[in-house]
Amino acid sequence: MLEIKNIDVFYGDVQVIWDISFEVKQSEIVALIGANGAGKSTTLKTISGILRPKKGEILFNGIAIHKVEPYKLIETGIVHVPEGRRLFVEMTVEENLDMGSLKGEAKTDRGKTRALVYEIFPRLLERKKQLAGTLSGGEQQMLAIGRGLMGKPKLQMFDEPSLGLSPILVKDIFNVIKRIKEEGTTVLIVEQNVKQTLAIADRAYVLENGRIVIQGTGESLLNNEHVKTAYLGV
Amino acid sequence: MAQLELFLQTLISGFLLGGLYALIALGMALIMGVMRVINLAHGDFMMIAMYIAYWLFTFFGIDPYVSVFIAAPAMFLFGLGIQKYLLTPVMKVDSILPHNQVILTVGLAMVFSNLATVFFTGDYRSTPVSYASSAWYLTDFWKNSPVELSLSMPWTLSFIIAVMITIALWIFLTKTDTGKSIRATSQDLDAALLMGVNVNWVRMVTFGIGLVLVAVAGCLFLPIYYLYPALGKQFTNIGFVIAVIGGMGSTDGAIIGGLILGIFESMTATYIGMGWAPAGRFSIFVAALVFLPGGVASILRKRRLGK
Numbered sequence: 001m002l003e004i005k006n007i008d009v010f011y012g013d014v015q016v017i018w019d020i021s022f023e024v025k026q027s028e029i030v031a032l033i034g035a036n037g038a039g040k041s042t043t044l045k046t047i048s049g050i051l052r053p054k055k056g057e058i059l060f061n062g063i064a065i066h067k068v069e070p071y072k073l074i075e076t077g078i079v080h081v082p083e084g085r086r087l088f089v090e091m092t093v094e095e096n097l098d099m100g101s102l103k104g105e106a107k108t109d110r111g112k113t114r115a116l117v118y119e120i121f122p123r124l125l126e127r128k129k130q131l132a133g134t135l136s137g138g139e140q141q142m143l144a145i146g147r148g149l150m151g152k153p154k155l156q157m158f159d160e161p162s163l164g165l166s167p168i169l170v171k172d173i174f175n176v177i178k179r180i181k182e183e184g185t186t187v188l189i190v191e192q193n194v195k196q197t198l199a200i201a202d203r204a205y206v207l208e209n210g211r212i213v214i215q216g217t218g219e220s221l222l223n224n225e226h227v228k229t230a231y232l233g234v
Numbered sequence: 235m236a237q238l239e240l241f242l243q244t245l246i247s248g249f250l251l252g253g254l255y256a257l258i259a260l261g262m263a264l265i266m267g268v269m270r271v272i273n274l275a276h277g278d279f280m281m282i283a284m285y286i287a288y289w290l291f292t293f294f295g296i297d298p299y300v301s302v303f304i305a306a307p308a309m310f311l312f313g314l315g316i317q318k319y320l321l322t323p324v325m326k327v328d329s330i331l332p333h334n335q336v337i338l339t340v341g342l343a344m345v346f347s348n349l350a351t352v353f354f355t356g357d358y359r360s361t362p363v364s365y366a367s368s369a370w371y372l373t374d375f376w377k378n379s380p381v382e383l384s385l386s387m388p389w390t391l392s393f394i395i396a397v398m399i400t401i402a403l404w405i406f407l408t409k410t411d412t413g414k415s416i417r418a419t420s421q422d423l424d425a426a427l428l429m430g431v432n433v434n435w436v437r438m439v440t441f442g443i444g445l446v447l448v449a450v451a452g453c454l455f456l457p458i459y460y461l462y463p464a465l466g467k468q469f470t471n472i473g474f475v476i477a478v479i480g481g482m483g484s485t486d487g488a489i490i491g492g493l494i495l496g497i498f499e500s501m502t503a504t505y506i507g508m509g510w511a512p513a514g515r516f517s518i519f520v521a522a523l524v525f526l527p528g529g530v531a532s533i534l535r536k537r538r539l540g541k
Contacts, residue, residue: 048428074430086425088418089539095408099418099429102411133539151430 007056034207077154089133100150252496259476259488261447267420267483275343277469283449313445350463392454481531
């Protein structure tokens with residue numbers, strides 16, 4: 001579905017991604033894990049077109065999306081739920097959801113998808129007229145995920161969805177991501193919360209200093225010695 | 235009683251003036267919010283719109299209030315072009331100064347006001363409309379009113395049209411996808427991009443709408459003001475002062491700031507002297523910078539978001 005082939009990414013003159021290749025198959029949950037600064041978010045930003053690879057290519061269902069204008073990416077079926085939620089804080093919950101469905105089929109089905117989002121997150125329904133900036137951290141993350149769902153994605157990318165949330169909320173968010181996958185959306189997730197991420201991931205890649213160092217199924221990585229010592233603290 | 239009458243009359247004229255100021259500042263605020271650029275040619279765009287209305291009146295006898303419907307669309311298209319062919323390309327240039335676009339607007343202001351001087355001479359012009367000195371009086375409606383107040387007809391008409399335009403803008407910004415995209419882009423550009431907003435298109439539309447607002451303000455000012463090529467600078471100043479009072483890039487702030495400045499200037503003119511209005515403008519400008527650096531918008535934001 002999504003193929004990343006040998007990409008190099010730079011910030012100015014500084015290379016941060018070194019020859020990374022990986023793929024995400026239909027209906028999988030794939031995780032990118034690694035420490036701060038390993039290049040996880042950079043990878044997602046490159047897929048969504050905010051950054052461009054200097055070398056290599058990114059194919060989504062055969063389309064070379066590294067050449068697509070960033071604002072057109074959502075029409076190919078990729079939705080990026082960015083790190084730090086990036087909500088439109090001075091707009092209401094409902095307006096934020098509208099912003100997630102500006103194009104094509106997502107726009108025609110806006111009412112239906114919104115009902116689904118409210119069913120997954122009843123809290124958002126209660127607060128639909130409230131400004132996004134007045135929501136709690138957990139509610140904001142729900143809204144960010146909901147806003148992503150409004151785009152009817154084929155592939156939904158999550159950047160640190162558990163960041164800054166209490167353990168109970170983290171569990172909720174991971175359950176939602178599992179549910180999204182069960183409803184047929186493919187998921188690419190970037191996380192520092194390695195243990196829980198690997199538990200739901202079909203496959204995962206470990207990034208270190210801008211390179212992929214280990215890959216395998218979620219389960220095999222949970223038992224990998226290097227992953228255990230470096231990320232799980234056991 | 236005469237004192238009270240004077241005060242109320244001053245308040246009313248200030249309010250009417252403030253409504254027009256708000257319209258100028260609204261355009262500036264929209265552009266500032268989305269592009270993070272202070273449009274220092276704002277008043278000069280208003281000057282262009284005023285000349286359009288002036289010539290339409292002189293050659294075809296079209297009332298300046300009707301010219302709104304000609305000048306505003308023309309300025310909208312002009313704005314799309316300026317953004318697309320001048321401002322957007324400049325954004326991509328690396329330079330030691332981060333605000334190339336602001337410098338470009340300064341250049342545009344110079345070009346426009348000088349071209350206007352070349353083509354239209356520096357003469358002061360005005361449109362002698364028939365209703366220029368008509369007014370409504372309070373005693374016409376309320377025979378035994380203890381105070382006598384008057385409402386100048388062109389001022390009131392201008393104010394009412396300004397309010398209608400503001401309401402139309404509000405509906406556009408809150409009810410349409412394009413309007414929401416404009417607000418979203420001003421709040422978080424990258425996130426808007428991820429949502430599929432064509433940011434360059436939004437920039438063009440925003441600049442166009444900003445010019446529509448200032449064009450309307452120009453047409454509304456024409457029957458009650460005079461026109462000359464260098465008038466733009468003064469109104470750019472006013473727009474900028476209001477932006478500081480209201481809070482940079484905030485549309486609500488622009489409306490409140492416009493009314494505050496209108497009333498303040500009117501009060502200075504009445505109680506201190508006509509010539510002191512610009513001095514009043516700058517004292518409130520400095521006061522806003524010192525005592526309320528975020529402008530009215532910072533108070534509104536605090537109340538809305540609770541932080």
